[in-house]
Amino acid sequence: MTAEDKPRIGVYICHCGENIAGAVDVEEVRKFAEKLPDVVVARDYLFMCSDPGQEIIKEDIRKGLVNRVVVAACTPRTHEPIFRKACEDAGLNKYYFEMANIRDQCSWAHWHEKEKATEKAKLLVAAAVAKARLLEPLEDRYVELNKDVMVLGGGIAGIFAALDLANAGFKVYLVEKSPSIGGNMAKLDKTFPTNDCSACILTPLMVEVANHPNVELITYAEVESVDGTVGNFKVKVRKKQTYVDWDKCTGCGACLNVCPPKARVPDEYNEGLSTRGAIYIAFPQAVPKKAVIDPDACIRCGGRWFGEEPRKTKDGKPILAPCEKVCPTGACSRDEPRDPNGELIELNVGSIIVATGYRVMDKKHFKEYAPDSPNVITALQMERLISATGPTEGKLIVPSDIPKYLEWKKKIEKGKEAELEARKPHVITFVSCVGSRDERYHTYCSKVCCMYMLKQAMLLKEKYPDLEIYISFIDVRTPGKDFDEYYMRCRKLGIKIIKGKIGGVQRLPDERLLVKGYDAELGRPVELISDIVVLATAMEPNMDLKELARKLGISVGAEGFLKERHTKLYPVDTMTEGIFICGCAQGPKDIPDSVAQAKAAAASAMSLLAPGKMKVEPLISEVDQEKCIGCGICENLCPYGAITLVEVNGSRKSKINETLCKGCGVCAAACPSKAITLHGFTYEQVLAQIRTIAAKKVVEV
Amino acid sequence: MVSETETVNENEERKLKFGLFLGCNITFNRPDVEQAMRKIFPALGVELDDLAGQSCCPTWGTMPSIDDVGWCAVAARNLCLGEEKGIDLMTACNTCYASLNEARHKMLKNPEIMNSVNEILAKIGRKYEGKAKCRHVTWVLYKDIGLEKLRESIKYTLDGLTIAVQPGCHFLWPSEVYPDREKDPFNPVVLRELCEALGAEAPYYTKLIDCCGIGALRSTDPGKSFALAKDKLECIKEELDADLIVAGCCSCMIQFDDVQDKLRKEGKINFSIPVLHYVQLLAICMGFDPQQVAGICVTPRDEIIKRILEGGKR
Amino acid sequence: MELAEEGVPPVINLTELAEKEKEEFEEKVSELIIEFGAENLMACMQCGACASICPLARTGFEWYNKKLIKAILVGMREELLDDMTPWACVACNRCTEICPRNVTPFEVMLAMRRLMVEDFALPTLTIEGLRSLYEHGHAVYMTGREARKKVGLPEKPPTTDSDEKALQELKTILKNTKLAELGLIPME
Structure with a gap:
């Protein structure tokens, strides 16, 4: 030296x-x-x-x-x-x-x-x-990058991430597990703080992303497995069996009306407030507008399943299922067998954006709020109830009378005269923090409930000024642009605020509800009779989010949402390079925040992929083939599949693929002959550190 | 440690046997409830043990208001009386049910309490292992004996009668501590189904789970206690126009029985609905002497008993 | 506090309360309440759910669960020791069942009683109940046995009332509990 x-x-x-x-x-x-x-x-x-x-x-x-x-x-x-x-x-x-x-x-x-x-x-x-x-x-050193991107989830966040990338010239695979994109936002009536119609701002974007030349839309599909690393991910995607030939289906909807009543199940789009057939189109504005058959609901009309010979009538004509018979394009034909497992495709991408969203908690958990009553509904159900695309076309009636409404509608459609006897609500009560800020369910604040309760209350009160509306809040949380002004607008409208959590809802014999609350402003318990009780149930991670995170090699936080690399500095990055997150899969947030994050995730993916190659730290392992005895321990241990055993001058030697090695050091630590060096963390360097700490002075190694 | 849902005498082959835990109110105030239990259970094939030397559970205003260890020690001694014989306790009083099971829950959850309790019990030569628990008569009738057997065992049915049930708070909450739990503690159905098994209607009513107002509230401020009871009684009258109030708890039964008389005398209500504990109602339906099994009351029961005996012979 | 005219509710002087807690007492009220069994006291967010269904709040008592917890947190020791609300709690535990923070408000009530007991701030009836428990093994005890006779039961129930050995057992237990340390009742 x-x-x-x-x-x-x-x-x-x-x-x-x-x-x-x-x-x-x-x-x-x-x-x-x-x-x-x-x-x-x-x-x-x-x-x-x-x-x-x-x-x-x-x-x-x-x-x-x-x-x-x-x-x-x-x-x-x-x-x-x-x-x-x-x-x-x-x-x-x-x-x-x-x-x-x-x-x-x-x-x-x-x-x-x-x-x-x-x-x-x-x-x-x-x-x-x-x-x-x-x-x-x-x-x-540098590695080549694949510049294609996969976006998981076709809600508002996924749509924006995909559009930004596609507009910048990147090829995007947009993968959605439902038959249609649109996500939870498609179920909303109007959106705060401007009260613009959700469908009016969302559906054009759905169409735009689906028709974009750089976007390949893959709906009704889920990720099966993910291999590889940043720049070179190999993703296996399972396209679920639709049982309808989407190349032929025009979305005309003829099949929907002939599916028999026995096959009807709760409609996901209307949050169970109405039913759909076994063959269904997700909703009228669905993109793509294609029908699928729900095999669990289908009662196999005509006793025939796909690929089976049809039964014959006495005069030898084949007996077809009604959907099959009515379909003008033959998309519902059951002549060919269909694989219930669908189809597995493999896609190579350089980066993945996870935007799989959230779900709202079901009311059934909250026994103290009389969940058995049809007039106790979740806030998302309220969205459907007031939406023009909802079960009552936006006509406000108590949910217990929805069946009456549907009867009436059937009669009217048949041209009969009929009087609608459904009861209109006079009092509606909103209950906040249902499942949020609650150690029995979720300790986090769902962030959007205060605002959406105010929104629903405002829409209702503006449309029906005679309605008495109560909103119970533990605290009113409106920290956003124009949000507190929105709250004050509600107060001025005469919406009554109860500052305290509702402790109980009890059913009355006439299907109205006795609400027991506490008002900190009055310092007394309060009680009221309400026609509808709306529970602001928590936003929670999708059931399969943990499993998806495992496949992607990213982590979830204690509360179950995807974990960002750093809360402040890397909010859309994950600990796995090349995988970004946005929207409510990362945590509860409103539409403006979801969109902002989606655009951030898209920009992050772009800045990663745009150069076409990526600098990689040289902190990776290297094998000294002189010392290697070819035992293969390292090959089995490597979590990235970066090590293979090769033939060198007649003996087995370990070889490390520099592109795949992430520098975790497992191989170096396990190598019995100390043949592997992890650069930046060599045996001598680490030992010097340890010994120094142990001896409490700098030690020569 | 025995799990929460398991019962000591689960073996179906073996005869059902319970330690009859009386508590104070039943022993001294309403021994007709005790007599009702002593009649119905042997007739239903359930053996009763006297748990000789049992004491107060202890109730809320006593040891629980001093500290956890003292509370649990008194409760544990009572539980020991069953545990030593390999049987569970059974009570018709919700306070006993709650105090004994809450104490057991504390001991099982917190080994420190359990150890301190056993140090004290050692001085009287006993040890509590956490096995024996206290069952509620309502649950024993519902789960261990079953509605079918009850239907078969009765001589008189309650056809045409409307019953307002009063399961009582300590039958429901805190659900965590009890050996048997309603599927929905805010919409309890067990007592309703038990009444329906005897032929009566026992509908839901809005204030079904509301508190009767007895206990510390009544001893501290009778006026407020009666106001609470009145609120509930009026709901029973208006919504159900019930022929009868049936409680699963001896204390709730006493409250509604007493309070109606007082409220009537003060001119605050103008109706009178007889009140029975479920075991009393069952005993009457099984044909036992009403004087013995339901002979003590303030709000008159004669008419309803007469109606049952005359109207409902099967 | 001195400023308050009669009939005008006084301002609660938080500074004064905090200083008192620091200077005059070894432990804060909140710390004592936690020691006495309300382990999750500090998790309370004052949502009020417990108060909405509390029989005490509904019948107009002053320091029902929610307010009691808040008063403990700000150290209103004297006012609380003077108030008998905790002794009116029916122990229904509906609050415990619905509390979103697992505070177990009933345990707070009970802990408050335990604190009051140390200060001999308990109702006569409670002392009577304790004495009766010690002397007869029954908190509720009656000498008259007409009722038992009337329904055909032996006058003596199979309890400590008829079993001297059992009563002695119970007395031994009670003598080894905090009840004996407190000296609330004569225990020979």
């Missing part, structure tokens, strides 16, 4: 404002660091990551004072790239840099033990110095 190469370490200690300095005596650590072997200078600064802070480091490098850099500050997760870049800018190989985390792992954890925190900080710095003495220069 020449004198030029001999390590000259600079140690830079950050106060992180009060975050570190509040618990660690920075000056003491600095003095300590100064005396460590090979350390030529130790400095401290209020914010080392700030421009002037970085300049201190750069200046020392430029002057030739230091050729190794140790920064003792916060987490390398967010700040290592920043300091590496500073080293590089000043002309030093950026892998001559080491970081000691004396904030998250020291000052924050030992906030009330200043002395011990300072001692621990010293050790962490000493360990980093010990490693810095052994650092080696490394060079970045």
Whole structure:
């Protein structure tokens, strides 16, 4: 080692404002660091990551004072790239840099033990110095990227992510598990805070995304498995069996009316307030507007299933199912057998955006609110009840009388004269925080309920001024642009606010409801009789979100929503590079926030893929084939399938695929002959760190 | 440890046997309820043990108001009397049901309490292992004996009668602590089905789960207690025009029986609905002497009993 | 507080209460209540669900569950010790069943009673009940036995009332509990 190469370490200690300095005596650590072997200078600064802070480091490098850099500050997760870049800018190989985390792992954890925190900080710095003495220069490498993107979920978030990418020239596969895109937003009547009609703003976007030349729409399909890594994901997608030939189906709807009453099941689109047939189109504005058969509901009219010979009438004519018979294009033909498992396709993409949305909690969990009563409904059911596309075409009646309405409608459609006897509500009560902020269900706030309760109340009150409307809130949460003004508009309309959680709803004999509440403003229990009780049930993760996250190799938080890489700085990234998240799959949020996140996720995917290649850190494993004994332990252990055993001069040797290796180090740790080196974390470097901490002084390895 | 739903005497081959836990109110105020149980259970093939030396459960205003360990120690001694014989306890009083089971729940959940209790019990040569629990007569009749057997065992039916049921708070909440639980603790059906098995109508009414107002509330402020009871009685009158109120709890029964008389005297109500505990009603239907099984009341029962005996012979 | 005229509700001086808690007492009321069994006291968000169905709140008592919890949190020690609301609680536990924060408001009521007991702030009837429990093994006890006779039962029930050994057992237990430490009733 020449004198030029001999390590000259600079140690830079950050106060992180009060975050570190509040618990660690920075000056003491600095003095300590100064005396460590090979350390030529130790400095401290209020914010080392700030421009002037970085300049201190750069200046020392430029002057030739230091050729190794140790920064003792916060987490390398967010700040290592920043300091590496500073080293590089000043002309030093950026892998001559080491970081000691004396904030998250020291000052924050030992906030009330200043002395011990300072001692621990010293050790962490000493360990980093010990490693810095052994650092080696490394060079970045590049991998080719596939520029296609898969967007999972065709709700408002998925649609926007797909559109932004497609408009920028990227090929997008938009995968949706339902027969139609549109998501939960398609069920909403109007949207806050401007009260514009949900369908009016959503359906044009649905059409646009479906017709976009760069978008391939794959509905009624789900992800089966995901392999590969950033830039080169291989995704297997299962297209579910539709039992209707979509190439022939024109969405005319002729089949819908002939499906027999016995095959009718609760309609998902109307949240169970009405029924649909076994053959159905998701909703009138569905995109694509295609019918599917629900095999669990289908009663197999004519005793015939797909691919079976039809029975014959006495005069030898085949007996066809009504849907089959009425279909003008032959899309419902049962002549050919159909695989109940559908079709498995494989797609290669460079990046994946997860926008699979949420579901609302069912009312059945909340026994204290008389969920057996048809007049206790969820807020999403209320959306359907007031929507022009809902079970009553937007006519406001008590839900217990919906069957009466449907009878009446049937008569009218047949041209008969009939009087609608359905009861109109006079009093409607909204119950907040049902399943949210509740340790029995979800401790989080669902964020949108306050606003949608206000919205529904406002729409109702404006349309029917005689309605008495009560909204119970624990707190009124309206922190958004124009949101509190919206709340005040409701108050001025005469909507009555109860500040307290409803504790019980009891059914009255006439299907009205006795509501028991508490009003903190009055400081007394309150009671009222209501025709409809609307439960603002929590938004919760979709049932299969955990499973999807597992397939994608991303994580979910304790509450079950997808976990972002960093709440503030990387809100749409995940711990798996190349996979982004947006919308309510990440957590409850309203439409403006979902759209903003979707656009952020699209932009993140674009900035990743646009260059066509990606810089990859050289912190990966390498095999010394001289030492390798070909035992194969590493091959079995590698979680990324990056290791294969190859024939070299007649003996088996381990080989690492640099593109697939993520630098996890499992192979290096397990190798019995120490033939594998994980660059940046070599055996010697890690051992030097450990021994330094154990011996409480810098140890030579 | 025995799981919550398992019963000590689950073996169907074995004869059902329970320790008859009396509590204070039944023993001294309403022994007709005790007599009703002593009549019906043997007739239904259930053996009763006297649990000789049993005491107060203890009720809320006593040890539970001092501390957990003292509460649990008194409860555990009562539970021991059953556990030592390999049987569960059975009660017709919701307070006993709740106090004993809440204490058991605390002991099972918190080993520290269990250990402290057993240190105290050691001084009298006993040990509670958490096995024996207290069952509610309502549940024993519903689950262990079954509606079918009840239908077969009665001599008189209640056809044409409308009953307002009063399961009582401690039959329902906190559901976590009880060995048997309604599917929906806010819409209880067990007592209703038991009444219907005897031929009566026992419809839902709006205030079915509301509190009767007895206990500490009544001893602290009788006026407020009566107001609460009045609220519920009026609902029973208006919504059901019930012929009879049937409680699963001895205390609720006492409250509605007493309060009606007082409210009538004060001119606050003008109706009189007889009140029975379910075991009393069953005993009457099974043909036992009404004087013995339902002979103590303030609100008159004669007419309804007469109607049952005359009207409903099967 | 001195400023309040008669009939005018006084302002609650939070500063004064907080200072008192710090200076005059070893432990805050809230800490004592937690020790006495209301482990989840601090999780209360004052949603009011418990109060909406509480028989005490519905019949006009002052310090029902929700307000009691709040008063404990701000340290209204003296006012609470003077108020008998906790002793009126019917223990119905409907609040426990619906509390979204698992605060078990009934346990707070019970803990408040336990705190009051230490201060001898308990109703005469309660002392009477405890004495009766100790002396007869029954909190509710009657000497008259007409009712038992009338329905054809032996005058003596098979309880501690007819079983001296059992009564002694119970007394031994009670003597080894906090009841004995408190000295609320004579325990020979």
